[in-house]
Amino acid sequence: MTSSRTPQPGPRLSDISEERLLREILPVLPSGPAVLLGPGDDTALVRARTGAVLATTDAMVRGRDWLDEWSTAEDVGRKLVAQNAADIAAMGGHTTALLVTLVADPQTPVAWARDMARGLGAAAAEAGVAVVGGDLSSAPAGTLMVSVTALGDADTAPVLRSGARVGDQVAVSGTLGWSAAGLLLLQRDSAESGPDQVTWHRRPRPAYDQGPAAAAHGATAMLDISDGLVRDAGRIASASGVAVELQGSLLRDDVDALTPVVGDDARACVLTGGEEHSLLACFPEGELPAGWRRIGDVRTGVGVRVDGAAVAGGGWDHFERPAESEEPPPLHQE
Amino acid sequence: MTSSRTPQPGPRLSDISEERLLREILPVLPSGPAVLLGPGDDTALVRARTGAVLATTDAMVRGRDWLDEWSTAEDVGRKLVAQNAADIAAMGGHTTALLVTLVADPQTPVAWARDMARGLGAAAAEAGVAVVGGDLSSAPAGTLMVSVTALGDADTAPVLRSGARVGDQVAVSGTLGWSAAGLLLLQRDSAESGPDQVTWHRRPRPAYDQGPAAAAHGATAMLDISDGLVRDAGRIASASGVAVELQGSLLRDDVDALTPVVGDDARACVLTGGEEHSLLACFPEGELPAGWRRIGDVRTGVGVRVDGAAVAGGGWDHFERPAESEEPPPLHQE
Numbered sequence: 001m002t003s004s005r006t007p008q009p010g011p012r013l014s015d016i017s018e019e020r021l022l023r024e025i026l027p028v029l030p031s032g033p034a035v036l037l038g039p040g041d042d043t044a045l046v047r048a049r050t051g052a053v054l055a056t057t058d059a060m061v062r063g064r065d066w067l068d069e070w071s072t073a074e075d076v077g078r079k080l081v082a083q084n085a086a087d088i089a090a091m092g093g094h095t096t097a098l099l100v101t102l103v104a105d106p107q108t109p110v111a112w113a114r115d116m117a118r119g120l121g122a123a124a125a126e127a128g129v130a131v132v133g134g135d136l137s138s139a140p141a142g143t144l145m146v147s148v149t150a151l152g153d154a155d156t157a158p159v160l161r162s163g164a165r166v167g168d169q170v171a172v173s174g175t176l177g178w179s180a181a182g183l184l185l186l187q188r189d190s191a192e193s194g195p196d197q198v199t200w201h202r203r204p205r206p207a208y209d210q211g212p213a214a215a216a217h218g219a220t221a222m223l224d225i226s227d228g229l230v231r232d233a234g235r236i237a238s239a240s241g242v243a244v245e246l247q248g249s250l251l252r253d254d255v256d257a258l259t260p261v262v263g264d265d266a267r268a269c270v271l272t273g274g275e276e277h278s279l280l281a282c283f284p285e286g287e288l289p290a291g292w293r294r295i296g297d298v299r300t301g302v303g304v305r306v307d308g309a310a311v312a313g314g315g316w317d318h319f320e321r322p323a324e325s326e327e328p329p330p331l332h333q334e
Numbered sequence: 335m336t337s338s339r340t341p342q343p344g345p346r347l348s349d350i351s352e353e354r355l356l357r358e359i360l361p362v363l364p365s366g367p368a369v370l371l372g373p374g375d376d377t378a379l380v381r382a383r384t385g386a387v388l389a390t391t392d393a394m395v396r397g398r399d400w401l402d403e404w405s406t407a408e409d410v411g412r413k414l415v416a417q418n419a420a421d422i423a424a425m426g427g428h429t430t431a432l433l434v435t436l437v438a439d440p441q442t443p444v445a446w447a448r449d450m451a452r453g454l455g456a457a458a459a460e461a462g463v464a465v466v467g468g469d470l471s472s473a474p475a476g477t478l479m480v481s482v483t484a485l486g487d488a489d490t491a492p493v494l495r496s497g498a499r500v501g502d503q504v505a506v507s508g509t510l511g512w513s514a515a516g517l518l519l520l521q522r523d524s525a526e527s528g529p530d531q532v533t534w535h536r537r538p539r540p541a542y543d544q545g546p547a548a549a550a551h552g553a554t555a556m557l558d559i560s561d562g563l564v565r566d567a568g569r570i571a572s573a574s575g576v577a578v579e580l581q582g583s584l585l586r587d588d589v590d591a592l593t594p595v596v597g598d599d600a601r602a603c604v605l606t607g608g609e610e611h612s613l614l615a616c617f618p619e620g621e622l623p624a625g626w627r628r629i630g631d632v633r634t635g636v637g638v639r640v641d642g643a644a645v646a647g648g649g650w651d652h653f654e655r656p657a658e659s660e661e662p663p664p665l666h667q668e
Contacts, residue, residue: 048382056377
């Protein structure tokens with residue numbers, strides 16, 4: 001696909017010095033209680049209260065992970081926080097700090113970089129997360145990429161994908177399929193039919209605290225839904241050596257909520273929609289923590305079934321060429 | 335500038351699945367003693383022995399940070415480890431773990447990704463560093479970028495840039511100007527005139543242990559030379575509110591060593607050559623640690639002087655357009 005830039009007025013990165021750009025960006029990036037040393041030296045120093053640090057990294061590339069027509073710079077900054085902090089939450093942790101790398105065509109508007117930093121800084125501040133470092137580099141014409149690394153603390157042992165046991169309940173915290181529904185609406189040029197879903201696609205706001213809450217409640221396995229419910233449930237099934245059996249009746253409300261918005265695609269959005277960043281976890285029999293609802297059970301076997309029928313999850317591969325086309329699809333679900 | 339790809343035979347990233355690519359890459363990436371949980375779950379978990387973690391991030395972009403004509407994929411992987419681990423060393427720390435993000439044109443040869451991972455893995459293993467996570471993404475045609483985040487432990491308080499005191503000695507551990515000399519030789523198409531310098535440019539091997547050793551010896555300020563001796567000494571001067579006075583006579587051996595290799599450019603390489611990743615530190619009066627040599631002193635005042643004369647450091651800005659040209663220079667010194 002071709003570049004998706006919407007021309008913006010004003011100065012470009014090539015018009016100002018790196019130092020000046022940093023002077024614009026650094027003030028909008030929050031500090032936080034875990035920061036022992038922030039940006040400006042060779043490295044940052046971040047408290048790791050428990051003597052161990054959770055670490056994950058996730059990048060967004062223009063034309064692959066967002067289109068400028070559909071997502072503002074601020075949206076991109078906010079989504080990067082959500083993607084990375086959801087991974088930390090999915091281990092049962094709290095995110096303490098982020099490092100951010102911007103690799104940009106020198107013709108990128110300064111306003112884009114500033115607005116991305118503003119969105120990222122605002123989402124980080126709302127989550128109590130500091131931005132402690134980063135890197136800037138120029139890139140070939142048309143390329144715009146932001147990479148984030150998140151660090152976090154967990155008070156419990158990390159909740160892996162491999163701990164689910166036969167008899168566990170499968171539960172979700174948060175929405176299902178909203179991001180995919182929002183993307184569908186943008187592709188159909190009818191964002192007004194589902195403003196909440198479009199907003200969730202642009203800037204998901206997972207309930208990060210549900211991760212540590214689930215861990216404290218004894219969750220046996222957990223991840224965040226980045227590639228779709230079925231595909232991600234399949235990861236738990238595979239890592240744990242079990243089958244995940246989802247019940248259509250327990251997903252009925254999720255499908256019904258999206259039907260007015262995307263019609264017959266609602267079921268596919270719920271089952272295979274990615275980038276949702278809601279948490280999916282397994283819990284032993286008994287009461288679920290507040291904010292979690294059961295959608296199925298862990299059984300013997302392999303793979304994921306919905307109402308007893310095996311399903312494939314679809315999902316996105318970053319490099320593989322789709323069978324029908326020479327071009328990669330415009331956006332991926334991760 | 336235009337793309338600098340050297341055509342390579344064999345399959346491209348678009349020919350194989352992401353899973354298959356990971357199967358090729360993961361086995362060449364080392365684990366290490368600090369790894370409590372490695373790749374494969376939502377995040378890694380890395381020991382932070384002292385209750386705090388050093389964190390830094392540095393990216394390399396093809397055409398900006400390397401040219402395929404001059405650097406192999408393995409060189410790029412090795413250099414990324416050096417750049418990041420030198421930053422950790424410059425705080426007085428040992429690097430424990432790396433996270434690696436590859437953002438690549440789907441037409442990138444699989445062999446390039448595998449060889450980059452092999453170089454990165456080998457350099458990490460030699461330094462006792464684990465690779466614990468990462469991300470893969472496709473990029474617009476012609477773009478190839480690798481971003482690394484390094485985590486580290488320090489047994490001492492981190493050695494900042496701001497602690498230099500009037501009367502301190504200024505000292506360096508390792509070579510000066512070799513990377514710049516190597517780059518000059520590549521630009522002049524005469525790599526055979528200085529194979530050691532060319533190798534240092536392609537895959538610098540800083541003595542990481544000198545960082546913790548300097549910290550234990552009471553270093554008051556430290557950084558690694560990434561943008562050139564004068565420019566980086568200026569950072570210590572500025573952060574510490576002092577002047578750095580370098581002595582030409584103490585740099586004579588460094589200049590003499592490079593004169594047979596790059597002639598009259600030897601002095602400029604020593605004073606302003608970047609990407610060297612040798613450590614520069616200030617120490618109180620007295621004996622220096624083994625492996626360190628004095629090159630000057632900390633004085634009252636501002637900026638950097640060589641034999642009493644103020645000097646400017648030159649150096650690279652990532653986005654600023656050079657005055658004489660519409661095109662960015664082919665490679666930067668960082």
